[in-house]
Amino acid sequence: MTKSKKIFLGAVVVFFVALFYASYDISRRTTFPGSKPQLQERLRKQYVPEDSSVTDSVKTQK
Numbered sequence: 001m002t003k004s005k006k007i008f009l010g011a012v013v014v015f016f017v018a019l020f021y022a023s024y025d026i027s028r029r030t031t032f033p034g035s036k037p038q039l040q041e042r043l044r045k046q047y048v049p050e051d052s053s054v055t056d057s058v059k060t061q062k
Helices: 003-029 039-047
Strands: none
16 A cells, blocks of 8 residues: 555544544433423423412312
């Protein structure tokens, strides 16, 4: 092999290692979109307080 082919092969190997590392790093820092609750559920949980009464204080008429 000539010197230029060896340099090219080395650059290809370094490129693929860097590409693999970047892909792995990105995949570790992000989450799958399906694993998150939907937007409406997140907003409701964040901005709408839960009902503080344990039992219903309104009696129904029969």
